[in-house]
Amino acid sequence: MAIVWTQDLNTGIEVIDIQHRMIVDYINQLEAAVKQRDRVAVGGVLVDLTDYTLSHFAFEESLQEDAGYMFAKPHKSVHEVFAKRIARYQERHNGGDNIAEELHAMLVSWLIDHIKRDDMAYVSAVKGSMLKVIAEKDKSGTGWIKRFFK
Ligand SMILES: [Fe+2]
Ligand SMILES: [Fe+2]
Incomplete structure (x- = not known):
């Protein structure tokens, strides 16, 4: 079942919520590819999802470091x-395994749990x-940072 965005997934930091929604979108795209048994689409989504998620991680980590967040390292x-x-x-996908369903289930539970x-x-x-x-x-009169938060 596709992930539906719910209020309890909002962190209240707009830029983070936008990124999380994007990751959810990729996971839902993966589910669609699984249903269509489209191996090429699965591979494509996997690459995009990985790229996007890794840059989201780097962004989150830099925010935490700047804030001096005490659990930045374990995070x-x-x-x-x-x-x-x-x-x-x-690797398994590239080696010919059909990992799509297992991957999808892992992503859904990991991401929701990690965000919450x-x-x-x-x-x-x-x-x-x-x-x-x-x-x-x-x-100094700059307003950009106010828009950073909802
Ligand atoms: Fe995180
Ligand atoms: Fe995150």
Whole structure:
């Protein structure tokens, strides 16, 4: 079943929520490819999803570092473990295995769990550090950072 975006997946950091929705979109595209038994489409989505997710991870990690988030390192490790799992699926797919269904199930449970637990945990630290930047930047009249948050 396609993932439907629900309120409890929103972190309240707009740029992060947009990226998470994009990842959900890729997972739903993967499901569509699985249903159509379209191996080429599965391979294509797998590449795009991996690229996008890895850059999302890097972005999240830099926000956490800038905020001095105390669990930045373990969060990064969780991302790395996931990246290895995805790479393993990629190898199996390239080797001719039909991994699509298993991969889809793993992605759904991993992503939802990671957003709700690990990502939600950094939100207040990252928001707090961004609010400090807002207070400083506002003196010079820049409004961009306000739009960073919903
Ligand atoms: Fe995330
Ligand atoms: Fe994360």
